[in-house]
C-alpha cells in the first residue's frame with residue numbers, strides 16, 4: 369500500500385454506502401489492511417437528484433452511474449461499487465467490471481401498509497413501484513390495482529408507504545437485508561412467478577480496465593459463480609434492450625456446475641409474456657443466454673416490441 373488511501377466511490381444512499389463498506393471490509397480482510405487504508409468517496413448522481421419521474425422517462429440506468437464512471441476515468445477514485453442491477457449492459461470504454469461479490473437473496477418482496485400479502489390488498493388499492501418489470505408482473509397477478517410510479521431510495525419509499533401515499537410497494541430483499549430492514553417485508557415473492565431483474569442482489573466493482581494494481585486488489589473478492597451468472601443475465605439483457613425501459617427478468621440460478629436460466633419479457637401492461645427456461649453448464653451460460661434471448665424475440669414477434677417503445 370502506498371501513502372494515499374485506496375479510494376472507493378459510491379452513491380450516497382444508505383444502501384450504496386452499506387455496499388461500499390462491505391467492499392471495504394472484504395478488502396481489509398483479504399489484504400490485512402486497516403480501515404485507514406481506504407477512503408469511501410460519495411458521488412452524487414443524476415438518478416439521486418431526479419426523484420419525481422420514472423427512470424425510463426429520464427434516461428434509464430446510466431443515471432445512477434455516469435458521474436461515478438466519470439470520476440473513475442478522471443482518476444478521482446480507484447473503484448466504484450454498484451448494484452449490478454443498476455448498470456447498463458455496455459461498460460464505457462476504459463472501464464471494466466472486475467469483481468462480483470457473492471450474491472445476496474435475489475427475490476423481491478411485497479411490503480404492505482395494512483396487509484401482509486399481495487392477495488390481501490383491497491380491490492383497486494394503490495401500489496407504488498418505479499420498476500416496469502415489477503409493475504408488469506404485479507399487473508398479471510392483480511390487474512385491478514392502481515399502480516403508480518414510486519421513486520426514491522429505499523428509505524424514502526418506506527417513508528412514503530408509512531405516510532399512506534400507497535398501500536404497498538415492492539423492493540428487493542437484498543437491499544433490505546443489507547440495511548438490516550428485512551423485518552418490513554410482508555411477503556417474499558417466489559422467483560418462478562416473480563423473477564428478478566438481471567443482476568438483482570449482486571454488488572459489482574468497476575475499475576479502470578488498465579489498472580492492474582487494482583485488478584490484483586479486487587481478485588480475491590470476486591465470486592466466480594456470481595460473476596458467471598451476472599455475465600449471462602447481462603448478455604440476455606443486452607440482446608433485448610440495454611436500458612431499463614422495458615419489463616425484463618432474468619435469473620441464472622446455480623445448480624451444481626450448471627445454471628437453471630429463467631428469462632422473461634413482458635409488455636408493460638403485463639398482458640403478454642414470453643419466458644424461457646434452460647439448463648446450461650455455467651461456462652456456456654453467456655452464449656446460451658444470448659441464444660435464449662434471440663429465441664424469445666423471434667417467438668414474441670415484432671408487434672410485441674411496439675409496446676416497449678418510448
Ligand SMILES: NCc1[nH]cc(CCC(=O)O)c1CC(=O)O
Nearest residue numbers: 451453539540542543568569570
Ligand atoms: N433500483 C434501485 C436498487 N438497486 C439495487 C437495489 C436492491 C439491491 C440489489 O438488487 O442488489 C435497489 C432497490 C430495490 O430494487 O429494492
